[in-house]
Amino acid sequence: MTGKRQDRARAFASSHLGTATADLLCAIAFLTRLPVPAGSAAHARPLSGAAWAFPLVGLPVGLAAGAAMALADALGVPALAAALLGLALSAFVTGALHEDGLADMLDGAWGGMDRARRLAIMRDSRIGGYGALGLVIATGIKAACLAHLIGGAGAEAAWLALIAAAMVGRGALPAVMHGLGHARETGLAAMAGRPDARRTGIAAAIGIIALPLLLGPGAGVVAGLLAALVAAKLAFVARWKLGGQTGDVLGAIEQAVEITVLLCAAAAIDPV
Template sequence: MADGLAGPLVGAVAAVLVTVIVTGALHEDGLADTADGLWGGATRERRLEIMRDSRLGTYGALALAGDLLLRVALLATVGAGSDAFADVARLLVAGHVIGRAAPLVLAAWLPPARTDGQGRRLGRLGVVDSLVAAATVLVVAVLTAGWWAPVLLAAAAVPVLGLRRAARRRIGGVTGDVLGAAVALTTLAVAIAVAALVQEDLL
C-alpha cells in the first residue's frame, strides 16, 4: 500500500508546489489573509485591518495548511485510484479554469469592502462585464470538462456561496484577498469532486 502511494504522493506534492510557484502563492496568500480577517476581528474595521497585515495568524495558518494538505492528499488519491489519467487531468484543469471565474462572480454580487485595492479595481468592471467575463471562462470550463461540467460547477458553487455570505456579513463586501480565497477554495472543491468520482469508479 505504501509503495503504491509513494509515486502518486511525490507527484502530488510536486504538482501543488508548481501551481503555487507559477501563481506566486497569490491565492494562498488571499486564503490565509481572508481566514485571519473574517474570523480574527470583532468589528468590520478591525477585520479589514487584519487582512491588510502581512503577518500570518492562527486562522490563516490553519486555512493554508488545510488547503495544501488536502490538495496533496486529493491528488495522491486520484493518482493512485484511476487509470484514466487523461480524463482526470482534464477535469482538474477545468477546476483551475472554474476557479478563475469565482472572483468575477463575487465581484458582480458584492460591492468592494474598501475604496482601494484589487476588490475595488475588479468592482469597476460592473455587474454586466463581470458576468460576461465569468460566463466566458465557464464556457471554456464546460468545453474542457464535457459531461462532468455540471458536477464540477455544483461543487465550485458551494465555497462561492459560503464565501459570499461570510464576506457580506463580516466586512460588507469583497477585497482582493477574498477574491484570491475564492480561487483557492473553488479549485479545492472541484478537486474533491474529481476525487469522489474516482473513488466511485466513474473515471
C-alpha cells in the same frame, strides 16, 4: 463594394482580436508571474475589462502544474508527492496570490471582533493561526484529491482535473467582483474595478463549458453547481463580516472553488 466590406470585416476582426489578446495578457500579468512584454498594450488595459479572460489564465497554470505532476508520477514518485510537486509549481507560477488571500481572509474574518479590526488584520503581512491552519488543510485536501485521481484513473485524469479547477476557480471571480461591493475604498479589489455583466457572463460561460469537457458531464455538472454554491456562500460571509469583497476575499473564493472541483473529480472515481 464587396472588397470594401471585406476590408472593413478584416479590420473589425483584427481590432477585436487585438483587444482580446491585450485583455488576456493583462489577466496573465495580474494573476501570474508569467512574463508579459513591458511595452505591451496589456499594461494599459483596465483589469475589470480583462476579467472575462480570468478563466483562460487557469489553462497555462493548470497545464504547467499538471505537467510537473505527471512527470513526477512517470518517474515513479509517490502519488501524494507528485501531487504536492504540481501544487508547488502552481503556487510558484502565480506567486501564491490566491493562497495568500485565503490565509489573510481566514485570519481576518475569524480573528477580529468587528469589521474594522478584521480588515486591519487582513492588511497585516503576518500570518496567524487561522491562516496557517487553513493553508495546510487546503493544500492537504487538494493533494489528497489529486493523489486519489492518479491512483484511481491515472495522471492524465488528475491533470485534467487540475486544469478544470484552475480555470473554474478564476472564472468565479468576475461574478463576485460584479455582484459584491468593495469592503474598502482602497486596495487591490477597488483598484481592479467591477466588470460589467457581459464580461462576467463570458467568464462564467468559459468555466461552465470547461467542466464537462475536462471532467465529464456527470462530475462536471455537479462540480459546477457546488462551486457556484461555495462561491456564493463565501461572498455572503465576506459581506457579513467585512462589508464586501477585497483582493483577499477573491483569493479565498478562488481556492475554495478549486478545492470543490477537485473533490468532485476525486469523488467521481470508482474505488479500486
